[in-house]
Amino acid sequence: MEERKWWKESVVYQIYPMSFYDANGDGIGDLRGIQEKLPYLKRLGVDVLWISPFYKSPGFDNGYDISDYEAVDGKYGSGEDLDRLIQKAHEMRIKIVLDLVVNHTSDQHTWFVESRKSREAQKRDWYIWRDAVQGKEPNNWGSLFGGPAWTLDEKTGQYYLHLFSPHQPDLNWRNEEVRRSVYEMMNRWIDRGIDGFRMDVISLIAKPSEYEDGPVGKNGYADWHPTVANNPKVHEYLREMRRRVLDRGDLMTVGEASAVTVEEAEKYACSDGSELNMVFQFEHVGLDGSEEFKWNDRRIPVSGLKQVMNKWQLELEGKAWNSLFWCNHDQPRIVSRLGDEGKYRERSAKMLATCLHMMKGTPYIFQGEELGMTNFPFSDRSELRDIESLDAYDRYVEQKLFTPQEMLRIISLKSRDNARTPMQWSAGENGGFTTGTPWMKVNPNHVTINAGEQMGREDSVWEYYRRLIALRHSRPCIVYGRFAPCEEGGDRIYAYTRENEEEKLLVVCNFTGEAQTFDVDAPFRERGELLLSNVPESGLLSEGELQPWEAAVISVRNQTA
Ligand code: GLC
């Protein structure tokens, strides 16, 4: 029997503060805005909020470049706003999980300012400094946001490592003082009342002892992932963090683990509790990638998706816990990516929600996903805000790999900025996000897609999410039942079952815009009860027929129970 845990039974809602709700009219979402929307979140039924960074930051990577881990950046409000938000959320029995970004700091963090002062500086070893090799960078790694992963610091004549932008120097986790300072900071956050951490690129914190060249890719640099990601030392550090910080309370921890395999995830999220509760894996959302990384117009193949999801479901069973997500601030909108943005937008959004939320693991909803928000039709470079998208646009256009128009089309399919447009609260000006000028354009479709229109409308995407969340809270089988894939369905239908002592659930999802047939097994056909469906009248039980983008959940009680 699976050990019961609150974070297994929870639904998490991710807030990207800059784009959630602007309470003071300066065009930027803020902490007071989150507080004002707590009743909205409560009504939706979510249990936990993961709030993306609002810490002091120069904002080169929208807050993932932190210059003070314990101060609220002025554009989001004050420390008091934060304490009040935590308190109000707790009064409403909503937990708060914060982003922990400790692979790197901002180059404006006092630690780095101190470190770069001289080769003898007291914090020199807190970051990764190397001499030039033959007058050049210490090795041929590329930064994830373009250019080399090393920047020469003129003053001291050495290079520092940054896997991301030059404004995000990597911390040296081999240094014990760095680790101690991070743990102390985490402990102070726990004292301040937070309920857990989402750990940014945690699989990258442990660096190798030698920096060797790797095979050069199309961008002229080597990919550091094979050397850096999941370096064995990361498990040592996380076990230490567990002893020194995490064991203090009943916290929720989820590690963002790029390039993680099932075998690695079993270590990070092992059910013995020695490291983290769960990780985000990226295999399913990497299926539309290529050698060109993400910049193409490929769609995720349904057969590949099934194979990857089934693998994670089956292989972690009894060993580690899954996290379930389609969207976050780094991913395009799922209804645009895997569903239908047109006629069947609402129905396909509900189908995708069903498919994910009925699996075994903790589901995450990214703001706006509960409305079926779509990608943005970018038509000019000036509409972009994301450092990664801007860099890609400039490089691809300059190297004539794509015309500006082609690149904008691809950005509208794949860019992180698709997730970051302001939340669509109403049909009014700026979608009700701000009374000022929004920091980023609101999607013009806010006139039809918005929370005001959907809340209370029986057949809306929003009401469907609410039902789905309520269903999870009322049926242990959805949380703890065993997962088994159905053979049938090919690249059109994704079907699986969940089962505990009490009941067995059949989940059937049509991933196409055409009607399909599906052979429902005898017990479901004979004694099944339709628990949830996204169409007015499902013909699945009576005829074995699925309408376009239909999803259905059928339950049979176990007769022995
Ligand atoms: C993570 C974040 C992403 C950020 C990167 C560097 O992947 O989710 O937004 O750019 O780490 O911190």
Ligand code: CA
């Ligand atoms: Ca504001």
